[in-house]
Amino acid sequence: MRLFIGIPIPQDYAQAIREIQAAWKGRLASKVSWVRPELAHVTLKFLGETDEAKVGGIVKAMRAAARGRFELQGGAGGFFPPRGAPRVVWLGFAEGMREYAEYFAALDVELSREGFAAETRPFVAHVTVARIKEAARGDDWPGLARALTRDWPAFGVDSAVLWQSVLRPSGPEYRRVAQVALGTQD
Numbered sequence: 001m002r003l004f005i006g007i008p009i010p011q012d013y014a015q016a017i018r019e020i021q022a023a024w025k026g027r028l029a030s031k032v033s034w035v036r037p038e039l040a041h042v043t044l045k046f047l048g049e050t051d052e053a054k055v056g057g058i059v060k061a062m063r064a065a066a067r068g069r070f071e072l073q074g075g076a077g078g079f080f081p082p083r084g085a086p087r088v089v090w091l092g093f094a095e096g097m098r099e100y101a102e103y104f105a106a107l108d109v110e111l112s113r114e115g116f117a118a119e120t121r122p123f124v125a126h127v128t129v130a131r132i133k134e135a136a137r138g139d140d141w142p143g144l145a146r147a148l149t150r151d152w153p154a155f156g157v158d159s160a161v162l163w164q165s166v167l168r169p170s171g172p173e174y175r176r177v178a179q180v181a182l183g184t185q186d
Helices: 011-026 052-065 097-112 141-148
Strands: 004-007 033-036 041-049 069-082 089-095 127-134 155-156 161-166 173-183
Touching: 004 011, 004 052, 011 033, 011 097, 011 127, 041 127, 041 161, 052 097, 052 161, 052 173, 069 097, 089 097, 127 155
Parallel strands: none
Antiparallel strands: 004 041, 004 161, 033 127, 069 089, 069 155, 089 127, 161 173
16 A cells, blocks of 8 residues: 555645646646645655555554644745756645644654654655646746745644555545544554
8 A cells, every 4th residue: 555644634725726726737838747636735754655454553653643733824835946947836834833843753753663764854844736747947936836825724633644545547546544633642
């Protein structure tokens, strides 16, 4: 199973992302793969190909890392890498990052006890909006980042989801494997 742990985003975020994508699709010469807004989420940890027998341990780690409910609020848009040809366009967060980072750090420790490698890359919470397959010169990536920067409403995060990503020719399909309340510890 190809698995990852993440936080779903609310429908109003998905709708706003859909509108921004629609406005920008015709403006870019680059070859862009737009993330379907209904699949958008905030990734906590990508686990990759995982034996189904490990699901129980993953859920146990998710519960052990729970630190309580918190709020997130979207902030500025941006792109990776910040210099050179961009590969990912994303929406970042203005509020709730301390709590999110604490859950991520605790989850990373708990997952390492279950045999998953600790994260080595810098932690950057974001919602992926688009992946750039081939960047064309002259595209206005800063403009797209500014379009994503708005007065986003705060939303409550009371659970984390273990998703299975099934890759299809038409794009990924995400299936909920488990959902763990962040306010409880077992």
